[in-house]
Amino acid sequence: MAVDDATPQALVLDNVSIHLAERELLRVDARVAPGDVLTVMGPSGSGKSTLLAYIAGFLDSAFSAQGNVTLGRQNVLTLPAEQRGIGLLFQDALLFPHLSVAGNLCFGLPRDAQNKAQRVAKALSQVGLAGFEARDPATLSGGQQARVALMRLLLSQPRAVLLDEPFSKLDTALRQEMRTLVFSQLREAGLPALLVTHDHADADAAGGPIIELG
Template sequence: MSLDLQDVAVGPKGGAPLFDAISLSVAPGEVATLMGPSGIGKSTLLDAIGGHLAHGFIVTGSVRLNGRCVLGLPAEARRIGVLFQDAMLFPHLSVGDNLAFGLARSVRGVARRLAVDAALEQAGLAGFAGRDPATLSGGQRARAALMRALLAQPEALLLDEPFSRLDAELRAEIRGFVFEHLRKCGIPGLLVTHDASDADAAGGMVVNL
């Protein structure tokens, strides 16, 4: 699995691009980092890659995932997951049901429950399936959000400052947890951050917008 951007730029229709066109290739299990000042368009670029670009903006260039051009596809067909600044668990669902939301509809019954239980165990959250998301700590929410994203079997993962609300110690722990799982699963990641320590921990290419 590889994520390849060629001469990609984003901007308002009829206006100038928000940043100079970029090209990069992210190998399986690698995490590349996008850095730059606020408002330059880092998150907007992730929106364009994931298929969530706001009305009134256009993207130019090519985005290919495993050789497949994705820019013409709806978000649900791109196989690209997203981790946001906030863990964004559904408050009306239990922790287990939140994770199950990431599974394909074809995974049913006992197989569905076993998949969720295995993911919770990997996240250090064994026995948490029936818990209310509101009772989780920040680190627990972050781990649950990652496992939900991975259960959807994405071919790439976009990380939109997912560590920025965590204190330094927890930030290092969760960052390591996320990057380890991406490496283990062979999933290319693209990280947006303002923190150079995130880029150092990611260990991949760094692009300054």
């Protein structure tokens, strides 16, 4: 059973712990309300990205984990990764090089979506890229690629979003601009989000509670 309730719902981490061999990497107990961002901070190796992998459904077999992750009334851990309704934004935009900008955005839309061209055009307009439909992703700047990746994620209509240091590869000037854009879009969509980062400026921009590991 997939998560299919269209009403924004909280993401709850109920006594989640992750171990590598006999060593506990982290333990998290938190509730992320719709539109809020929970930031998990810590040095490399503290388990930040491993936590995201557990929630999203691709935890490496070298790790073991306990605890529940619920989205609304559904324990998402009982679902295959593709049915969890969880979107991910990474350090790299990961756009498909063989598709145009429009093709990348259409990939995020449900197969039976209506008015795809209009929805793509609206998404691009929202992030200042109106008219970029036919562009090759390789011709975009890093900031433009990040904007396309964000809108592709939102067009997929996730129920929650995981952010894996999405601003770390952007230059300083662009980083603050993208923080503002990403967090405002998530709030507008009413999506609970979990951000992992080592940058306090990311946490400050997210404006939500902070859990520090290590």
